[in-house]
Amino acid sequence: METVLNVRNLNFYYGNNLALKNINMDIYKNNITAFIGPSGCGKSTFLRTLNRMNDFIENTKVEGEILFEGKNIYSKEIDPVELRRRIGMVFQKPNPFPKTIYENIVYGLRNNGVNKKDILDEVVEKTLKSVALYDEVKDKIYKSALELSGGQQQRLCIARAIAMQPDVVLMDEPTSALDPISTMKIEELLLELKKEYTIIIVTHSMQQAARISDQTAFFLSGEVIEYDRTDKIFENPRDKRTEDYITGRFG
């Protein structure tokens, strides 16, 4: 299977605190990869290292390498802004800008100097369709995004991420603030989107990881204990600690 990201001997520090310990992982193209593990084990920290969102946190340090298309994303020749266009992110709480639905979707494109109305119109329609939101909002795309429901807002945030035509979309517990029906819609959406994108998702729901992911990594205290095909992790884990976690014996 083709890989898009190759993590090699990654350590990550907050000040003197070693939060990620010697992570090695290959992320497969057009897969959904889930990160699971108890609170504070480093899942979000690791997710943020993959597109350098951690650059915004002071007093942190990265050791090791993360290769994207064979190039270390922490090397000087990499432009972190362009990197984040190619490796987009969706957060736990839907965070649309206080702007229209339309302007939310085209925000990144406008920042990149794309202002032609017909191009933007096309992107808006296409991305709303690909996140299965078009029929629900087509009559109000010039209204505020804040008028949408939480689940619709999160689909809009996914639309905003994919409007930039990324290769990879990172998602940090994207459904934890949503009701079960909105959660189901997002899960169905992710299964559609993985045909075009590589998706990495942090989730507290093991059921969610089991339902939608192809690969699962189990984290504990800043280490990856086990990383394998999702069916293998859930049906026949190698490590006792993985088994204890997925059977609900801790965490």
Ligand SMILES: Nc1ncnc2c1ncn2[C@@H]1O[C@H](COP(=O)(O)OP(=O)(O)OP(=O)(O)O)[C@@H](O)[C@H]1O
């Ligand atoms: N901005 C920060 N500054 C200092 N320490 C941090 C920061 N963010 C996280 N940490 C620490 O790093 C460790 C890993 O945190 P992280 O948020 O990555 O875990 P997590 O597995 O995503 O947890 P959760 O499931 O609760 O979101 C924790 O010990 C946490 O306290």
